[in-house]
Amino acid sequence: MSKPTTLFQKIWNAHLIAQDSDGRSLLHVSRHLAHDGSWHAFRFLKARSLPVRHPDQLFATPDHGVSTLSHDFAMIKDPDQIRVVKALDENAQTHGFTLFGLNDERQGIIHVVGPEQGITQPGLLIVCGDSHTSTHGALGALSFGIGASEVCHVLATQAIWQRKPKTMRVTIEGELGPGVSAKDLILAIIAKIGANGATGHVIEYDGSTIRNMTMEERLTVCNMSIEAGAKAGLIAPDQTTFDYLKGKPYAPKDQDWQVALAHWKTLKTDEGAVFDHSVTIDASALPPMVTWGNSPEEAIAVTGHVPDPKLAGDLTREQSLQATLDYMGLSALQPITDAKIDLVFIGSCTNGRLEDLQAAAEIAKKGKAVVQAIVVPGSSLVKQQAEAQGLDKIFKAAGFEWRESGCSMCVGMNGDLAGEGVRTASTTNRNFRGRQGINSRTHLMSPAMAAAAALKGHIVDVRDLLKGESA
Amino acid sequence: MKPFTTLVGIAAPIDVPNVDTDQLAPARFLRKPREDGYQKFLFHDLRFNQDSSQKLDFILNQPSYAQAEIMVVNRNFGGGSSREQAVWCLVDYGVRCIIGSSFGDIFYNNAVNHGLLLIKESEQTCQALREQLHAQPGAQMKIDLESQHFTDVSGTTHDFEIEESRKKRLLLGLDEIGLTLQYTDQMSAFESTYRAERPWLFVSR
Numbered sequence: 001m002s003k004p005t006t007l008f009q010k011i012w013n014a015h016l017i018a019q020d021s022d023g024r025s026l027l028h029v030s031r032h033l034a035h036d037g038s039w040h041a042f043r044f045l046k047a048r049s050l051p052v053r054h055p056d057q058l059f060a061t062p063d064h065g066v067s068t069l070s071h072d073f074a075m076i077k078d079p080d081q082i083r084v085v086k087a088l089d090e091n092a093q094t095h096g097f098t099l100f101g102l103n104d105e106r107q108g109i110i111h112v113v114g115p116e117q118g119i120t121q122p123g124l125l126i127v128c129g130d131s132h133t134s135t136h137g138a139l140g141a142l143s144f145g146i147g148a149s150e151v152c153h154v155l156a157t158q159a160i161w162q163r164k165p166k167t168m169r170v171t172i173e174g175e176l177g178p179g180v181s182a183k184d185l186i187l188a189i190i191a192k193i194g195a196n197g198a199t200g201h202v203i204e205y206d207g208s209t210i211r212n213m214t215m216e217e218r219l220t221v222c223n224m225s226i227e228a229g230a231k232a233g234l235i236a237p238d239q240t241t242f243d244y245l246k247g248k249p250y251a252p253k254d255q256d257w258q259v260a261l262a263h264w265k266t267l268k269t270d271e272g273a274v275f276d277h278s279v280t281i282d283a284s285a286l287p288p289m290v291t292w293g294n295s296p297e298e299a300i301a302v303t304g305h306v307p308d309p310k311l312a313g314d315l316t317r318e319q320s321l322q323a324t325l326d327y328m329g330l331s332a333l334q335p336i337t338d339a340k341i342d343l344v345f346i347g348s349c350t351n352g353r354l355e356d357l358q359a360a361a362e363i364a365k366k367g368k369a370v371v372q373a374i375v376v377p378g379s380s381l382v383k384q385q386a387e388a389q390g391l392d393k394i395f396k397a398a399g400f401e402w403r404e405s406g407c408s409m410c411v412g413m414n415g416d417l418a419g420e421g422v423r424t425a426s427t428t429n430r431n432f433r434g435r436q437g438i439n440s441r442t443h444l445m446s447p448a449m450a451a452a453a454a455l456k457g458h459i460v461d462v463r464d465l466l467k468g469e470s471a
Numbered sequence: 472m473k474p475f476t477t478l479v480g481i482a483a484p485i486d487v488p489n490v491d492t493d494q495l496a497p498a499r500f501l502r503k504p505r506e507d508g509y510q511k512f513l514f515h516d517l518r519f520n521q522d523s524s525q526k527l528d529f530i531l532n533q534p535s536y537a538q539a540e541i542m543v544v545n546r547n548f549g550g551g552s553s554r555e556q557a558v559w560c561l562v563d564y565g566v567r568c569i570i571g572s573s574f575g576d577i578f579y580n581n582a583v584n585h586g587l588l589l590i591k592e593s594e595q596t597c598q599a600l601r602e603q604l605h606a607q608p609g610a611q612m613k614i615d616l617e618s619q620h621f622t623d624v625s626g627t628t629h630d631f632e633i634e635e636s637r638k639k640r641l642l643l644g645l646d647e648i649g650l651t652l653q654y655t656d657q658m659s660a661f662e663s664t665y666r667a668e669r670p671w672l673f674v675s676r
Contacts, residue, residue: 026657028658039502043504082480124644131577145553148581153651157654161651194547195550196489196573199573256670260671262670316598411552413502419523433493434494438521
């Protein structure tokens, strides 16, 4: 009998082309995803006069720099963004890869589009010049972000050199309570293991909580694996995965579906396989989470208090915590629900899918936004589906802005930014200093929590609104 | 790529943990042409006020550290976004070596593509080195990649580990694509089997 292996190891083995004398592996890339920011890599390729080795394995859509007010190209005002969005079109022409352009109904954030189109499938090795490529692991694909030089390398060779990462199993058991979502779970995991807790590791998530999650919830969990430092996040494919993929445009059809399905069913960690690290989480006890600081690990229960730097233990750490509180405009030990919110952002590759918008709309129904609140669907198809369900009308009636899809305020490259000192309740993935605008303050939370903050004007426990309290 | 052999240079301590790549290279500069240089964007919003004047309390704005070619940093340096521009900012500024206890995985891989040597040391060692550098502003450290050791400002020598392939690429300034294309026959053989087994992946829609 062969040695029990992990899902990660199986996918790794299936893509191994060669090893060098230093123990590094050359891996075949099944699908390479690109976006407007891939501009640099295409320029590096051109400078070397190299072709794209396999254009049929490359899929792209503009997302980082696109306007969310309108997808009319003329609405992009920044010359730098105009240049790169245009260049993506030109590169698709030159090299012959698949592009879902600005006005294509399949346009969207690349990490929403890949699964939505069925381009992301179990057992594939997927890379993209974007750290949130970890998202695609939710379907059981080994997927990770790479830098521009590596993107150029993959364009030229359809392969990438990697040293084998370690493995970490995160087992989550129990049922999430009302008002508690996949976002709260992943924030709690990051808070527990730290922003570098999984550095050098591929995380495999498992347990009853994960098994009971929809595909969209799993995508949220895997999306933020990188915020724990993980190389990738993985969830073994199951019936939920297969049901999700069936009928998607790029999913296998007919006889191919049967062949693919038989293969996908083998993609799981064998009983007795060994992980380098294991972590267990009880999901049933989990409250809604919110970040107070400038790293995603700085997350607490919404019922909690801002930490006291004096309890940090050493002076350097105390000073660094105090600097964070000063930046965030918070004081030690204040209840986090005291934090007044100036702006709300709902969207991103973390929380810009249909179920996220549904969860936010359920809360938006209960009142009116008292601050500016922006809803940016994760893709143009998500926008269409949401409109078909009347979610746009619910948001607009509650005073939320309903926009076109794109990365928007998650990365702030398209001009959607928070001003100096502005405090944002955001469904995105990074609360880094200046991420959403110079000297702006970001609190990460779930879509329902962000919608609740819009109605109340401060951070609020969404469970209070679900109890029927009027807004 | 400029080969890295030995380096004697000023070292600056960066005390805060979790210095993400957004701090190293803010998003609004990421679409600037590479050839125009990225040195002015390094730590931009920590280095400069909005009127472009220098923030005097930032370490690289202190004259003793302004010419730093080496940094000793805290845990999880370079985490977050995959933006390679973080490395471009550092190397264009003149930084050639960073000593820290842990680095973001993607940042770690990006660094070698631009001749930036990252050395992993324990948290305790890094903290001690940073304290030395605060005590002796502008002091120099010496890095010797070939023999895999560096000398701190007190004259103590420390050995460090580095993967053989990474060391070779840094020493010779080697380009990875050129090396990989030598594997073309193996890649082609692999690809034909892979494609034959998964025909549905290669149908255009």
